[in-house]
Amino acid sequence: MAFLGARARCSAAAAAKVAQRRRLAEDARGPPSPPGSQRAALYVHWPYCEKRCSYCNFNKYIPRGVDEAAVRRCLVTEAQTLLRLSGVRRVESVFFGGGTPSLASPHTVAAVLEAVAQATHLPADSEVTLEANPTSAPGSRLAAFRAAGVNRLSIGLQSLDDTELQLLGRTHSASDALQTLAEARRLFPGCVSVDLMLGLPAQQVGPWLGQLRELLRRCDDHVSLYQLSLERGTALFTQVQQGTLPAPDPELAAEMYQEGRAVLREAGFRQYEVSNFARNGALSTHNWTYWQCGQYLGVGPGAHGRFVPQGAGSHTREARIQTLEPDNWMKEVMLFGHGTRKRVPLGELELTGCEEWEKHKSPLQDRSLDFLSVWRKFWPWGCALTWGSLTRGLRCSWEGLAVLDSLLLDLLSQLQDTWRQRTPSPVPGG
Incomplete structure (x- = not known):
């Protein structure tokens, strides 16, 4: 029809x-x-x-x-x-x-x-x-x-x-x-x-x-x-x-x-x-x-999703993208039950805000993390980052919300560096 x-x-x-x-x-x-x-x-x-x-x-x-x-x-x-x-x-x-x-x-x-x-x-x-x-x-x-x-x-x-x-x-x-x-x-x-x-x-x-x-x-x-x-x-x-x-x-x-x-x-x-x-x-x-980094499933051509594929025996959340072109997507769905074209396991830092982050939040709790450079960059915008002892996280001011996307790029980059420095390299046979 x-x-x-x-x-x-x-x-x-x-x-x-x-x-x-x-x-x-x-x-x-x-x-x-x-x-x-x-x-x-x-x-x-x-x-x-x-x-x-x-x-x-x-x-x-x-x-x-x-x-x-x-x-x-x-x-x-x-x-x-x-x-x-x-x-x-x-x-x-x-x-x-x-x-x-x-x-x-x-x-x-x-x-x-x-x-x-x-x-x-x-x-x-x-x-x-x-x-x-x-x-x-x-x-x-x-x-x-x-x-x-x-x-x-x-x-x-x-x-x-x-x-x-x-x-x-x-x-x-x-x-x-x-x-x-x-x-x-x-x-x-x-x-x-x-x-x-x-x-x-x-x-x-x-x-x-x-x-x-x-x-x-x-x-x-x-x-x-x-x-x-x-x-x-x-x-x-x-x-x-x-x-x-x-x-x-x-x-x-x-x-x-x-x-x-x-x-x-x-x-x-x-x-x-x-x-x-x-x-x-x-x-x-x-x-x-x-925005709370919850799980979501993406259905249909080109849809995106982020979830843990437990049915495949995995315990790691993945980012998934379905096949873009509708006719090809339909062929894959009819053959395999779904048209997932790309699967990317998410790293620890990308799980910020999810339940898994509870196990890996030490970089955020470390007061030695150099947030000062981030503050200086965005201070002219009236952007303030404050640590909330009750919320156990960072809060952006109303003025700073206007530049939040740019702010997060710098902040996450710092967190990435800190996480890598503190995560020991795997030992062969260990």
Whole structure:
């Protein structure tokens, strides 16, 4: 069944069946798994889009006669395989990303969720997020996704300026975006996230802040601010390289980000990571899992995951990447049950924040570690690193959060050096 142009219909009866199957699957496994058991988030990648936006270099494809039923079967199979391989007993969030997963049929979403619920414990109130573009998510379709089991939406508005949307190659207008947002809030009250981009060519601080304030008058309780990154191979990168577009001004982008953070804080939003802001407790469980270095499984073409493959007898967490190209990925899934293309065992330092780090946290506890050079580098930004005796870790100030990505590169480099100095070389035969 080709998915483009199709409008799968999930009736109330079908929705009830989905919910009933999930409850029966939970009942069959008994009560929720106890604390300390294997937990993970699940990311599902839908690789298809109507068109490629001018800034995007994600793993996505323009469909040519896609057999969605076949893709669905492979997504279900790979989810079942990786859940079995990982030994995960509880999935705490599911995120359908892409690509444009709102182009998939709600039946595909329901099938994946049902497979997860049968393979492991998926609590009825688990966060299930779907990324949606305004042009592929009219109200009736959003309602069908809700019936399929989605309870949170992430809407790619990107801008409330039609000229900027055209520059970005988006297929929707500002009016489309606001209409979709209003419909989403009606169907998913308190559970709608919106994206807004900053740092576009020729973009100015004042008009962009006006967009943000307009969005705050209409949005829900979760906002993501993303700075444009010019990626090689994209149309925008080429236009800037050829001089047909001005290069984005990094100083203006930094000002937008700082001013935007202040506006959001004034509106009651808490910044819980570099790009994401939430109020009224609406932070994303899935995002938080990533930032807390929790396990997550990646299902679908090009998806990433990090988990311990206990089913293979391993005790080391691995970073995994699934095969990128959808047709090749499907062939591998049909042959092997999954399309994992690359497996990389994670080192001790890369496990920072995970349960395994409890065994290896001595470098952080060593007061002789030279954090002073890091402090000096970022002091002009008002960045403060403080040691918390109760949290047993480092805390970054609100000002320093703006440069956290750069800060972590230096800090982790120091930790890497310290760890290597203190880890004895293996002795042959020992």
